[in-house]
Amino acid sequence: MAEYADFNLGIYLAGLGGDPPPFPVTFAGLEAAARERLEHRLFDYVAGGAGDEHTQRGNVAAFERWGIVPRMLAGAAERDLSVELFGHRLPTPLLLSPIGVVGVMTEDGHGDLATAAASANSGVPMVASTLMQDPLEEVAARLGDTPGFFQLYTPNDRDLAESLVRRAEAAGFRGIVVTLDTWTLGYRPRDLQHATFPQLRGHCLANYFSDPVFRSRLAAPPEEDPGAATLLWASIFGNPGLTWDDLAWLRGLTDLPLLLKGICHPDDVRRARDGGVDGIYCSNHGGRQAATAPALDLLPAVVDAADGLPVIFDSGVRSGPDIVKALALGATAVGIGRPYGYGAAIGGRAGVEFVLSCLLAEADLTMGLNGYARIADLTRDVLVRTPGTPTG
Numbered sequence: 001m002a003e004y005a006d007f008n009l010g011i012y013l014a015g016l017g018g019d020p021p022p023f024p025v026t027f028a029g030l031e032a033a034a035r036e037r038l039e040h041r042l043f044d045y046v047a048g049g050a051g052d053e054h055t056q057r058g059n060v061a062a063f064e065r066w067g068i069v070p071r072m073l074a075g076a077a078e079r080d081l082s083v084e085l086f087g088h089r090l091p092t093p094l095l096l097s098p099i100g101v102v103g104v105m106t107e108d109g110h111g112d113l114a115t116a117a118a119s120a121n122s123g124v125p126m127v128a129s130t131l132m133q134d135p136l137e138e139v140a141a142r143l144g145d146t147p148g149f150f151q152l153y154t155p156n157d158r159d160l161a162e163s164l165v166r167r168a169e170a171a172g173f174r175g176i177v178v179t180l181d182t183w184t185l186g187y188r189p190r191d192l193q194h195a196t197f198p199q200l201r202g203h204c205l206a207n208y209f210s211d212p213v214f215r216s217r218l219a220a221p222p223e224e225d226p227g228a229a230t231l232l233w234a235s236i237f238g239n240p241g242l243t244w245d246d247l248a249w250l251r252g253l254t255d256l257p258l259l260l261k262g263i264c265h266p267d268d269v270r271r272a273r274d275g276g277v278d279g280i281y282c283s284n285h286g287g288r289q290a291a292t293a294p295a296l297d298l299l300p301a302v303v304d305a306a307d308g309l310p311v312i313f314d315s316g317v318r319s320g321p322d323i324v325k326a327l328a329l330g331a332t333a334v335g336i337g338r339p340y341g342y343g344a345a346i347g348g349r350a351g352v353e354f355v356l357s358c359l360l361a362e363a364d365l366t367m368g369l370n371g372y373a374r375i376a377d378l379t380r381d382v383l384v385r386t387p388g389t390p391t392g
Contacts, residue, residue, distance in 0.1 A: 004079075011025075022350070023346055025358050031047065034047075034345040042105070045196075046099075046341055055290070055294070058293070058294040059284065059295055059315045060316045063325055065387075067383065071382075076370075077368065079367050083333060085310055085332060086147075086257045086310065090123065090333070092360055093323065095126075095312060096118075096127060096340055097283075097336060099340075100199075100204055106345065112134050113134055113139060113142050114348045114352060115128075117142045119142075119143055119146050126139075126146070129151050134206050135206045135207060136150060139171075140173055147174040148173050150171075150177065152165065152178050154239045160214055160217075162253055164207065169254060176254055177261050178258065179262060183242060199237075205230065208222075259281045265301075269305035270305050273309055278309070280310070280312070283314045295316065296313075300330060312332065312333050313326045313329075313333075317335070317339070320363035320364070322334075323359065328379060336355075343355035
């Protein structure tokens with residue numbers, strides 16, 4: 001079993017030789033460093049949320065309303081953070097949530113490749129976005145033995161959707177995550193104020209520009225007329241007509257595990273389960289798409305309705321204790337987004353790996369010092385409601 005808390009000792013020992021940590025060890029520090037590194041419009045795109053960003057702040061504050069009950073003399077000196085997910089024994093319960101602009105967040109403009117390499121080295125699976133700066137085949141090749149998942153923004157062109165899924169299968173991705181809450185863009189004041197959107201400037205569209213079905217819809221190849229290709233992308237990206245009646249079609253696209261992302265209501269969970277999905281991804285898109293309730297508050301009812309189906313959770317995860325709390329509320333695995341995105345911005349692959357090491361060390365220590373040795377020990381009764389501290 002890996003001792004993720006040993007990461008702390010490594011930092012202290014390096015400090016004896018005069019070497020401080022290469023990157024910030026807190027979310028606030030990562031965000032501040034990324035603000036300095038990224039072009040201001042790109043930073044606002046990543047850091048911003050929908051509307052007044054109350055949902056985004058609420059996602060974070062929801063974790064503060066839960067405390068962990070400590071148990072002593074529990075024999076938790078060694079911890080096992082491994083989990084089972086779709087037939088894979090993963091060393092940790094962490095996932096790298098899809099970030100549609102991570103490709104342009106690194107200095108070399110290949111952030112998807114850097115994230116995949118970090119995934120391979122850490123054993124933390126990557127959920128790779130449809131919106132990539134490099135084609136999905138090249139990203140999948142960097143994952144090594146770590147299972148990766150492909151996130152699908154379902155276009156309004158069924159042939160294109162099928163082509164993307166078939167390519168993901170052939171490339172070796174181990175599951176398809178269909179995002180449901182982004183059939184159109186949310187109201188994002190920061191982006192509107194800048195009057196800019198990365199994909200409309202042609203960024204992170206490599207999966208479309210390299211797709212044979214997409215290319216067949218163009219009068220000229222994207223290399224010759226990128227403007228026309230970008231406009232075509234804008235016209236087919238979302239599918240506002242997608243309904244539960246389309247679930248059978250989505251299920252029929254692949255034999256890989258199929259997850260629906262954005263599910264937050266028990267009735268929707270039951271419809272998804274009855275429709276043959278393999279997992280539920282409880283998320284409100286990090287507060288980026290619509291004003292909603294904090295996703296964490298909705299997680300317990302989602303888990304209950306899932307009735308044994310794996311439940312992935314993200315939205316507002318900023319620390320090791322956050323990971324532990326989401327697991328205690330029933331999540332099978334926990335996705336992180338902005339923390340590793342900021343790591344990529346300031347340090348590429350090394351930055352992503354550093355962030356993962358920090359989060360895992362803190363989660364490991366949180367479990368051990370509170371007396372919980374295994375993920376299975378993290379049940380709802382290890383949590384207690386606390387007043388919390390307002391955030392924002």
